Amino acid sequence: MEEVSKHTFVLQQLRELFLAMGKATLFNLRFFRELFFPPTEWRETLKQCYLMGWKSLPLVSITGFIMGLVLTLQSRPTLVEFGAESWLPGMVGTSLIREIAPVVTALICAGKISSGIGAELGSMKVTEQIDAMEVSAVNPFKYLVVTRIVATTLMVPILVLFADLVGILGGFAGISIKGDISLISYATKVIESLDFIDIIPATIKSCFFGYFIGMIGCYQGFNASNGTESVGRAANSAVVIASLSIFIIDMLAVQITDLII
Amino acid sequence: MQTELSHKDPTPIISIQGLAKSFGPENQVLKGLNLKVAKGESVVLLGRSGSGKSVAIKCMVGLIAADSGSIKVFDKDMLVMSPQQLNETRLKIGFLFQSAALYDSMTVAENLGFPLRRHSPELSESEIDNSIKEALESVGLLDAIQKMPSDLSGGMRKRIAMARTLILKPEIMLYDEPTTGLDTITSREISDLMLKIQEDHQSSSIIITHDLACAKRTGNKVAILKDGVIGVEGTYEEVSKSNLPWVQDFFID
Ligand SMILES: Nc1ncnc2c1ncn2[C@@H]1O[C@H](COP(=O)(O)OP(=O)(O)OP(=O)(O)O)[C@@H](O)[C@H]1O
Numbered sequence: 001m002e003e004v005s006k007h008t009f010v011l012q013q014l015r016e017l018f019l020a021m022g023k024a025t026l027f028n029l030r031f032f033r034e035l036f037f038p039p040t041e042w043r044e045t046l047k048q049c050y051l052m053g054w055k056s057l058p059l060v061s062i063t064g065f066i067m068g069l070v071l072t073l074q075s076r077p078t079l080v081e082f083g084a085e086s087w088l089p090g091m092v093g094t095s096l097i098r099e100i101a102p103v104v105t106a107l108i109c110a111g112k113i114s115s116g117i118g119a120e121l122g123s124m125k126v127t128e129q130i131d132a133m134e135v136s137a138v139n140p141f142k143y144l145v146v147t148r149i150v151a152t153t154l155m156v157p158i159l160v161l162f163a164d165l166v167g168i169l170g171g172f173a174g175i176s177i178k179g180d181i182s183l184i185s186y187a188t189k190v191i192e193s194l195d196f197i198d199i200i201p202a203t204i205k206s207c208f209f210g211y212f213i214g215m216i217g218c219y220q221g222f223n224a225s226n227g228t229e230s231v232g233r234a235a236n237s238a239v240v241i242a243s244l245s246i247f248i249i250d251m252l253a254v255q256i257t258d259l260i261i
Numbered sequence: 262m263q264t265e266l267s268h269k270d271p272t273p274i275i276s277i278q279g280l281a282k283s284f285g286p287e288n289q290v291l292k293g294l295n296l297k298v299a300k301g302e303s304v305v306l307l308g309r310s311g312s313g314k315s316v317a318i319k320c321m322v323g324l325i326a327a328d329s330g331s332i333k334v335f336d337k338d339m340l341v342m343s344p345q346q347l348n349e350t351r352l353k354i355g356f357l358f359q360s361a362a363l364y365d366s367m368t369v370a371e372n373l374g375f376p377l378r379r380h381s382p383e384l385s386e387s388e389i390d391n392s393i394k395e396a397l398e399s400v401g402l403l404d405a406i407q408k409m410p411s412d413l414s415g416g417m418r419k420r421i422a423m424a425r426t427l428i429l430k431p432e433i434m435l436y437d438e439p440t441t442g443l444d445t446i447t448s449r450e451i452s453d454l455m456l457k458i459q460e461d462h463q464s465s466s467i468i469i470t471h472d473l474a475c476a477k478r479t480g481n482k483v484a485i486l487k488d489g490v491i492g493v494e495g496t497y498e499e500v501s502k503s504n505l506p507w508v509q510d511f512f513i514d
């Protein structure tokens with residue numbers, strides 16, 4: 001008896017998991033279908049880009065600067081021990097651009113943007129605003145979902161590039177505390193140590209981060225059930241799932257880059 | 262007892278036949294609903310809470326997919342339309358949501374302009390402005406034009422929502438509890454507004470309400486939804502004098 005109910009419980013959970021995965025896949029397919037069919041909501045897309053990019057800039061700048069600074073201060077003793085202090089700028093630049101800036105910025109965006117989208121669309125769903133849009137013959141998927149996903153896919157990489165820059169400046173601040181090096185020679189060292197090949201995979205990876213941040217926020221919000229408590233749930237699960245996907249994408253990206261390069 | 266009102270116009274604008282909808286096997290909400298609305302007629306739909314009134318009118322605009330039956334609007338079946346046809350028909354139907362459903366992130370003016378800008382791109386900004394003002398004037402709320410929905414009271418939201426549906430000059434109006442939660446004076450104002458809309462636009466309407474005063478004032482015909490079908494249908498007088506006990510329950514003060 002006990003055994004049987006456990007069995008059915010597991011089966012039911014599996015069934016629900018597959019149903020959810022199917023639903024999410026359909027949501028993604030619908031995104032691509034609606035993306036390429038006219039009309040395009042340019043105005044709303046631009047507005048979302050502005051809102052997401054501009055409003056996240058202060059947070060991304062502060063964290064970027066601190067990341068660069070702390071990374072420098074913490075790596076310095078080890079490098080000094082090996083007499084490789086002159087590698088410091090290169091090391092900071094490479095690790096920021098390849099890994100730290102994309103992942104940390106994406107996590108911040110997951111917390112700020114993904115949850116924001118989840119809560120906004122969730123409350124629009126619960127208060128029938130999405131239905132109102134639909135009965136006035138406006139496609140809510142196109143107007144709300146496509147615009148937001150396009151905006152995050154474009155803006156997260158830009159925010160990451162910005163965080164790279166500010167992070168490298170933070171690194172300079174960190175070096176200047178203990179040693180003295182001019183900004184020009186610091187920058188030259190950073191650039192010398194970088195390959196073009198460092199920036200391209202990181203930017204592609206950031207696009208995927210952005211896509212998933214937007215997609216997961218929209219999916220959670222758009223599929224919120226009725227009732228106000230589901231708005232909080234949509235925002236919350238958007239952050240959790242988006243953060244988790246960022247790490248998974250990061251892991252996959254590292255494997256793929258290794259294979260290609 | 263199923264009394265039929267002799268129609269002014271023989272071809273109905275809305276004709277619902279055998280509409281069925283269930284949510285899961287246990288919750289069969291509509292079980293073959295039939296309803297006809299003639300041109301210029303307004304039908305009041307009564308029914309207990311949870312009897313499926315909102316579900317019925319949401320099926321009519323394709324917000325909820327019906328399981329079976331047919332919903333003919335202007336002689337075309339909504340349930341077998343292509344998405345484009347569905348959207349064209351939706352433009353001729355105004356839908357007032359139970360919760361008003363104003364767009365929270367937009368001002369009142371933007372709320373009203375939203376459907377207009379999308380569907381009449383040929384209009385200039387000043388023409389849009391004029392339409393917005395005209396619609397707001399018709400609901401008596403011109404001074405709320407720059408307010409956000411969160412700054413409005415429940416009654417004001419309902420009236421703004423009405424203005425937003427009126428701006429597209431719909432031929433059919435569907436009202437989901439237009440007066441619920443409002444004081445008697447505001448309810449009467451809203452009922453008067455609905456009457457005025459019917460006269461000005463010659464529109465047909467379906468009105469869901471629990472408010473008998475509103476029902477009496479605005480409806481030519483009353484239909485009561487019970488157990489997923491229309492149990493009784495007729496004029497307000499006919500239905501309110503019915504000797505069926507469950508019908509009587511609706512009219513006890
Ligand atoms: N989206 C939905 N999913 C599942 N069940 C639903 C959904 N919408 C409505 N129902 C069910 O349909 C039934 C009828 O709901 P409906 O909202 O139509 O009632 P109503 O007659 O409008 O009541 P009220 O007067 O309180 O608004 C309810 O039992 C409700 O649980």
Ligand SMILES: [Mg+2]
Pocket residue numbers: 314315316359437
């Ligand atoms: Mg209802």
